[in-house]
Amino acid sequence: MTWTMPPPMLTTPIPQPVLRPGWAAEPKWDGYRAQLSLDTGRVELRSRRGTQMTEAFPEIVDSAAQLPDRTAVDGELIVWEGDRLAFERLQQRLPRRGAAAARAAGEWPAHFVAFDLLRLSGTDITRWPYRRRRSALESLFTTRRPTTPWALCPSTTDQTVVTEWLTWTTVGMEGIVFKRLDDTYRPGARGWLKYKPRETTEAIVGAITGTPAAPRTLLLGRYDTTGHLQYAGRTTTLPHDADRALAGLLTAAGPGHPWTGWSFSAGWSTREALTVTLIRPELVVEVGVDVARDRAGRWRHPARWHRVRTDLPPSEVDPAL
Incomplete structure (x- = not known):
């Protein structure tokens, strides 16, 4: 049976960055929400709305070989300019294809910050609770040690760490996402919470x-x-x-x-x-x-x-x- 990448799980805004018992928190980066799937050498990279971005980011596609085959991750595409994130550089790259996309990848390389794991070596794990998916994602980064442009998004259950993250706004950290530890990955559902200062x-x-x-x-x-x-x-x-x-x-x-x-x-x-x-x-x-x-x-x-x-x-x- 052919595996199909699910629609992304979404967020609901909240007014205060309070980490509740039984929840984890992750920094929200100022970039493009992206899902990537690697299946028998074929890479698919798509946006939150389902837009195909594979041809626009060849460096991400080429680096997907560092993941296990038949694996899919959810995360954020970002571009650094100096010491802060540059969303406009990322936006300028989206319509480029072929040689133009390759040149842009050299000038403004993108990074993929992975924050969730949807499929692992052929096993759909969206029904696993967040804490188990997160453990599997951390294990993947520990064993495979993917290099740039891959990065593992931090996760915490400590309110003091959340408070510290909120001081990162000057470099392009856009807010905080909260995820219930025992929640499955529910496609299209607004089950996560998001705070934007x-x-x-x-x-x-x-x-x-x-x-x-x-x-x-x-x-x-x-x-x-x-x-x-x-x-x-x-x-x-x-x-x-x-x-x-x-x-x-x-x-x-x-x-x-x-x-x-x-x-x-x-x-x-x-x-x-x-x-x-x-x-x-x-x-x-x-x-x-x-x-x-x-x-x-x-x-x-x-x-x-x-x-x-x-x-x-x-x-x-x-x-x-």
């Missing part, structure tokens, strides 16, 4: 989607040390009460706006350009953001609206990274 901060409104009278989202900026307004990120769709808070505070910009001629993408996974209205960069707002940033210091996930800060001038907003 967030912070409240201020930014300057530099543009909007919608109109000044009825903005839908805010495009936010911060001044760098040379006095240039740099794009920092965009908010989620504004709640209804934001209209009242912003009423009369947004003024369309005239000539000379620092973002004149710029284009803004609708999101990380699309080349669709936003239709925006440039706004005089005079209004400061408070937003909630998570820790994932690109190499330019921009928030990689949408910011959440909190409130207007008319008490703060733009000059008092933290500078761009």
